[in-house]
Amino acid sequence: MIFRQLFEPLSSTFTYLLGCEATGQAVLIDPVVNSIDRDLAELQRLGLTLACTLDTHLHADHITGALHLKERTGCRIAAPAMERLPCVDIGVVEGVPLPVGSLAIQALHTPGHTDSHFAYLLGERVFTGDALLIDGCGRTDFQNGSAAELYRSVHGKLFALPDEQLVYPGHDYQGRQVSSIGQEKARNPRLGQGRTLAEFEQIMAGLKLPYPKFIDHALPGNRLCGVCPDDLPEQMQAYCGRMTESPQG
Template sequence: MIFRQLFDSVSGTYSYILASRSGGEAVIIDPVLEKVDRYCQLLRELDLRLVKAVDTHLHADHVTGLGALRDRTHCVTIMGEQTKADVVAMRVGEGDKIAIEGIGLEVMYTPGHTDDSYSFLMGDRVFTGDTLLIRGTGRTDFQNGDARQQYESIFNRLLRLPDDTLVYPAHDYKGDTVSTIGEERRYNPRLQVGSVDDYVALMASLKLPNPKMMDVAVPANMRVGLHQEELAKQGLSLSAREAIECLGRPDVLLVDLRETSERAKHGTLSGALHAPYPGIGDNLEPGGMLREVAAATGRRIVFFCAYGERSAMAVQTAQAAGLANTAHIEGGLDAWKKAGGPVVQ
């Protein structure tokens, strides 16, 4: 396995690149905007293809690299389903799995630092975001933080993992790079409390100043979505209402770009062809399934996904491949459902 821990000294942020092999797919956790050039260089050096970029929560101390990485690599952006970010390609919840070639991250909802805080478990290690730090815990006094929720997340979720589970946090300010669940249980001073009330009192006594970047980072991190209106101006988008009216038309082919797990959880559209987004490039090249279907039938390909991110990128890929008769459903299945469109489970 390829595992790289990278550090941004300005914000004290750790980012993690994971892949199962050289030449394969990669995922990055908690990327920082100012480090995107470095990530892309390392991905090239390691011969990796970034397919997913994940934030553990809406950060207040740095601007995320999700949007910039999406624009440069066409990767899928991922956050928890409680996020206030305008658009991410995939939202995950408790019990879901983030999967790439050879690697799976189990999704754990661990609120408390913020209401959208998640941890991700991968075999012998857990990426804890700001929920559990090395010899510390994330503050709980803004962004709908809640010390009681954090106590529950730490004591009744994370600390129930095996003692030798490696802990990789999103931040460290002392120079530590990794810990274990057992170490934190024994030596983390904030965990040496007798009850949830003791923990709440401890967190309330901290009186920490706001992060220096908070007024810049939080608004910026809430607006990371791809600008889908540009495709609408070019006539390459359908509103959810327009798409509903196209349902069943013989000249339109609906193509679902989501993963199998998303289809099982949220349903799909009647008659839609399933062509998961990671393979879109091959599907649209000469000899690819979608290109052949479009050529043979003359049907207009209308892509859709969860929120319109992946489908917008698919339209861009199709245009670059010379397939002009394509469009996407702006806002994805989320917009479709809000407009009252029928869904097949």
């Protein structure tokens, strides 16, 4: 398998490129609209054809590149079927593998950050989106989030994976790139270290996080698979423009 971890610094989002060496087919997990030129250049450099994009959930902090990538490459759009988005070509459900060439991506429904959040499992790697971050997790106070549901998702599905399973999160804000299930079980201050459900709920209730600054623009755009809103404030134009620099992780 061909694998690349790409980083978009404005929203600190990781995009993952997975390619089948036998067929040259590829998927981009959680592409970001202002980094599609980078993604297309990487696909071309590797000699890969984009078969589909795949989002873990309906993002609130950036706009997906799914629609623009489809327009430019003819790829299909895959996303959680629970969202019932008319623009989606492949509705992802748990228990039904998503084939990309010879690769078979397993979908795990991991609600809590949002009610339709999915993680994706392929070989030694699990792509956890915002459900499980390195030493953290996504917030649970909007988009039908639930601390109790997230706790059950992580402990019942992600922490049930082998300790050596590599964890590739949807974001990191401190320059880290990868963890493991064993490390998160041992070190994660919110969900690991033997935390109980009650302790986790107390931690999440006490975060008192500010209202997401981009959510009112991102959610409508992402329900259309990646349309930048016309009313985007000037200070947020970079979220939809072409990024001149986007370091790779």
